[in-house]
Amino acid sequence: MNEHTNPLNKPKVSLSPVKENEEKAVEPSAFLIRPQKGAEKGLKITKEGLKAAGCHWSAVAGAWSCPTSSKGKIETILGSRNVSVTFQPFADPYFDKTKNEKEAEDIWVRVDILEEKHYAESVALLSEEDTLSREILEKNLSPEDPILMHKRESLAQKKQAQEELTKEIAQLRNSAALVEKSKDSEEQLPFHVLGYNSQNEILIWQNGRLISLPSGRLNKDELRLLIGGQSEWFRDQEGERLLKTKLIDAAHQKGFIDDVSPLWAGVWFIKGKWIVISGNKVAKIDENGLKYLEEPIFEGKLVNTNVQPWLDWEVFEESLKSGSEGLKRIFNRLYEKVRLWNWVDPSMAAFATAFVMLSIVQQAMKWRPWIYLTGAKSTGKSTFFEFILQTIYGVLVERLDKSTAHATAQTIGNSGRIPIFDEFEKHRHIPEILELAKLFNKGGQKTSGTGAEKAHRYQLHHMPWFGSIYLPKRLMQDAAQESRIIKLELKKLKEGTPMLEKFDLEEAPKIAAEIVASLIASWEKIEIKAQEINADRNLLIEEMPGIEIRTIENFMYASSLLILASPELADPIIPPWATMQSEDDGDKLLDTILASIVRVRGDTYSIDELLQLSRRSPGEENSKELDRYGLRFATHKGRRFLAIRCENVTRYLLKDTEYGSLDIRGPLSRIEGAVVNGQAKMGGANKRCILIPVEQIEDGDTNDT
Incomplete structure (x- = not known):
């Protein structure tokens, strides 16, 4: 094609094209397209292609004006239809204008x-x-x-x-x-366009609500419902058409949004940036400081703010400035409360405090252990969950005591919720829950389909808390699962111990804010120290026979936090009790026996309930049922006892517990007042039994407090 540079000779032209023999200070931003003789019809046919290439009809020049950057594309369009034209450089201010x-x-x-x-x-x-x-x-x-x-x-x-x-x-x-x-296409729209999803729905944000509109079915009635029929957009058909066009264009410009696995309330660490979601506020914290998001989108993911506030934002902003000093202050405040429980080893209180704090930033951890709280009844396991975790973190704590694995994934997936499985030894879905929990450690994804064949993806990156009198046998028999556990063991409270009390509910959001702010401010140091501990694994294994690599991974974040917050409580880095077996606790064993579930005449009872029934209605029928399991009330030297025949109890009641393969005579004999070589009539014959004073089984019920 020939370049033609003669100026137009039309009186209506106010912007003269650049002449060939003129010295040009600036390269023309555009060129005009003029058809050669006989090519007028062919040029009309290519009109849509020219528009797509960025050209526009210049009323000033009376010709198509195109940006210089599109010249190659336009030559291809015209060449494909053999349209002969001349190009003429043209200084067109149109291309210096904004999109609007x-x-x-x-x-x-x-x-x-x-x-x-x-x-x-x-x-x-x-x-x-x-x-x-x-x-x-x-x-x-x-x-x-x-x-x-x-x-x-x-x-x-x-x-x-x-x-x-x-x-x-x-x-x-x-x-x-x-x-x-309007200044731009966003401002003139009556709502805030976020983008579009995998279903080609336009996602808009209006008055704090997320609304999805199917792009292929944008009808006038639906739009009127959102912005009202009196809007100037509905003055005529062209306004309605323009509204639909701008909605689609704005969604395309904003890009794809993942609304299948959104970010729910909690604390997130993504691509070096922290996101805190509480109530209808979302804060981003990075090297530039704190900034509240104006729209519920972060890194292409939808942020769901449909949850009650759990954090005091004013305290959070102030606490971010405190750094490591804030970490020490809030740790000590929390530690003073946690240490009131009677831990088997006093140093467990410090690690329990560290794990309570880490629970809120669980997603940021590269490895997440399972925290297991064990102990006999009345040692305060459930109370710990209620008074500490649930009080501080409020709606973020999720009790999943009877949940299935799938329901668990649905409930906590894509969220910062802290899962608690209390009385886990009674759980009906132990194998499935433990298999799911394996995904928590390094972070994983559970996918499930729906009736609409739309897959749901549940991101799982949680540090679960379990509570039970004893560890389920399934857990003890699986070395891969057992190695993921940090067992924190409780004993009954000592006499004179101050009464356990909750944090004040009005103070809880402030405490949560201090914990989150101090961890964010100190996280770089915590992460570096944790990785240093992990890197020294071989040295630690040499110094502490019995610990494994997984043990070090389990403790590295808590130990790192302790080193920064309270160094005197972090020595040694891996506590000796990390490799110890459960305490030889007869009370705990007795509680396990009493909590055992059996079927009698088609109904389900705990052993404790059967014993109570036998006391209320003494009779041969009830006695036979107890005899079968190796239990019977007996009198010895004028005192009432519960006679326990260890062989039967182990065989029928403890086979699926951690005591199933142990000799239980030792622990039971150490219960206060126990008679080791007692006898009781069972099945028509005298049997050697261990006799436990009835006062020991009447002291409270089987529910933990």
Whole structure:
């Protein structure tokens, strides 16, 4: 194609094209396309392709004006249809305008073209009407004359077309005015467009609500419902069309949004940035400080703010400034409360405190152990969960005591919730829950389909808390699962111990804010120290025979936190009790026996309930049931005892517990008041038994407190 650079010679041109022999200070931003002889029709056919390449019809130049950057693409478009044209450099201010200014100008160009057409056709119509009137008079035509009727019908159709053209011009003028009134395409829309999802739905944010609109079915009624029928967008059809177009364009510009696995309330660490979601507020914390998000989107993910606040934002902002000093202060405050429980080893209180704090930032940890709270009844396991975790973190703590594995994934997936499985030894889905919990350690994903064949993805990155009198046998028999556990063991409270009390509920959001802020401010140091501990694994294994690599991974974050918050409590880095077996606790064993579930005459009872029934209704039938399991009330030297035949109890009641393969005589004999070589009649014969004073089984019930 030849370059043609002669200037246009039209009086209406106000912006002269650059002449070939002129010295150019700036390279022209555009060029004009003019068809050579016989190519006019071919150029019209390529109109849509030219528009797609960024060209526009310049009313000033009376030709298509195109950006210089699209020249190669335009040559390809024209060459594919053998359209012969000349290119002419042109200084076009159109391409220096904003998107809205360009759009407004294009609309006004269209208005000018249609108005010229309307004027020309109006003149022609008046001429036709005048000619027809003279013809009627001259020929004295009857109104029923077929030729006259045909001409009048033709004129009526042309008048109707003119009226439609008038409406179209008015609509275009209104559209241009709408575009000119806005600074950009976002501001003129009556709601905030977030993007689009995998279902091609447009996601909008209006008055704190997330709304999805199917892009292929944007109807007027649905839009009126959202913005009201009095909106200027519905003044005419062009405004409605423009609204739909801008909605789709704005969604495309914002890009894809993952709303299948959104971010729920809690604390997140993503690509070096912290996200804290509480109530309807979302804060981002990075090297530039704290900033509240104006829209519920972060890194292409939807942020769900449909949850009650659990954190005091004012305290959070202030606490972020405290750094490591804030970490020490809040740790000590929490530790003073946690140490009131009677831990088997006093140092367990410090590690329990560390894990309580780490629970809220569990997603940021590269390895998450399972925290297992064990102990006999009345040692305060359930109370610990309620008074500490649930009080501090409120709605973020999720009790899953009877949940299935799938329901667990649905409940905590994609969230910062802290899962608690209390009385886990009674759980009906232990194998499935433990298999699911394996995904928690390094972070994993559970996927499930729905009836609509739309897969749900549940991101799991949690540090679970378990509580029970004893560890389930399934857990003890699986070395891979047992190695993931940190066992914190409780004893019954000592006499004179101050009463366990909750944190004040009004103070809880402030405590949560201090914990989160101090951890975020200190996280880089915590992470570095944790990885240093892990890197020294071989040295630690040499110094502490019995510990494993997994043991070090389990403790590295808690030990790192202790080193920064309270160094005196972090020595040694891995506590000796990390490799110890459970304490030889007869009370705990007795509670396990009493909590055992059996079926009697088609009904389900705990052993404790059977014993109570036997006391209320003494009789041979109840005694036989107890005999079968190796239990019977007996009298010895004038005192009432519970006689326990160890062989039967182990075989029928303890086979699925950690005591199933142990000799239980030792632990039971150490219960206060126990008679080791007692006897009781069972099954019609005297059997050697261990006798436990009835006072020991009447002291409270089987529910933990």
